[in-house]
Amino acid sequence: MRRLKKTVVMVGMMGAGKTAVGTAVARALSVPFLDSDEEIVKAAQRSIAEIFERDGEAFFRARETEVLARLLRGAPCILSTGGGAFLSETNRKLVQEAGVSVWLRADLDLLWQRVRHKTTRPLLRTSNPRDTLRQLYEARVPVYSLAEIVVDSAADLSIDDMAAKVVAALALRKDVLEGE
Numbered sequence: 122m123r124r125l126k127k128t129v130v131m132v133g134m135m136g137a138g139k140t141a142v143g144t145a146v147a148r149a150l151s152v153p154f155l156d157s158d159e160e161i162v163k164a165a166q167r168s169i170a171e172i173f174e175r176d177g178e179a180f181f182r183a184r185e186t187e188v189l190a191r192l193l194r195g196a197p198c199i200l201s202t203g204g205g206a207f208l209s210e211t212n213r214k215l216v217q218e219a220g221v222s223v224w225l226r227a228d229l230d231l232l233w234q235r236v237r238h239k240t241t242r243p244l245l246r247t248s249n250p251r252d253t254l255r256q257l258y259e260a261r262v263p264v265y266s267l268a269e270i271v272v273d274s275a276a277d278l279s280i281d282d283m284a285a286k287v288v289a290a291l292a293l294r295k296d297v298l299e300g301e
């Protein structure tokens with residue numbers, strides 16, 4: 122039996138697969154999956170886009186920190202975050218103290234292919250979303266690189282392939298994943 126000893130926090134850009142791959146990792150390890158975006162939506166009773174529109178990004182970020190702090194106090198799980206969560210030093214400290222961070226690294230073209238047809242991400246509702254994504258990417262990559270574990274994406278790796286790579290990386294860390 123494998124036992125998860127720390128919460129695994131998935132970080133990275135919008136479209137990196139944090140939600141999809143995180144779900145598959147949790148299934149593979151038979152542990153709970155949680156997504157900070159989903160927790161915020163549930164509590165606020167409105168979508169991420171509506172929260173940004175009506176309450177503003179600062180309100181969203183404050184809720185994000187509360188959710189991370191609460192979930193990191195709970196039993197070990199796979200916790201996917203929104204792409205901006207790891208940018209905050211407070212959030213990074215919370216993650217570092219109680220969990221382990223995993224950056225799903227993907228190049229800009231792959232990310233764009235994944236997010237271009239979706240309208241659910243308020244930060245990309247600009248006149249040139251491709252360029253906005255590039256700017257966010259350039260500003261954020263140095264911060265994501267502070268994550269403890271990095272797992273590389275590629276266009277030919279499925280969600281399950283990526284989940285298997287994450288599990289293999291976690292298995293190298295006996296303080297995170299114990300047993301066979």
Ligand SMILES: Nc1ncnc2c1ncn2[C@@H]1O[C@H](COP(=O)(O)OP(=O)(O)O)[C@@H](O)[C@H]1O
Nearest residue numbers: 134135136137138139140141235278279280283
């Ligand atoms: N490895 C993958 N292969 C194919 N599609 C993927 C992969 N990872 C994610 N996706 C798809 O890309 C989109 C964005 O993934 P998502 O998990 O929502 O990313 P994030 O939570 O990091 O923003 C979704 O439609 C998802 O199904």
Ligand SMILES: O=C(O)C1=C[C@@H](OP(=O)(O)O)[C@@H](O)[C@H](O)C1
Nearest residue numbers: 134135136158203204205242243
């Ligand atoms: O990158 C960001 O700042 C955001 C990413 C989104 O989550 P995903 O990364 O899961 O799309 C969501 O939290 C919100 O739209 C803000």
Ligand SMILES: [Mg+2]
Nearest residue numbers: 139140202203
């Ligand atoms: Mg997500």
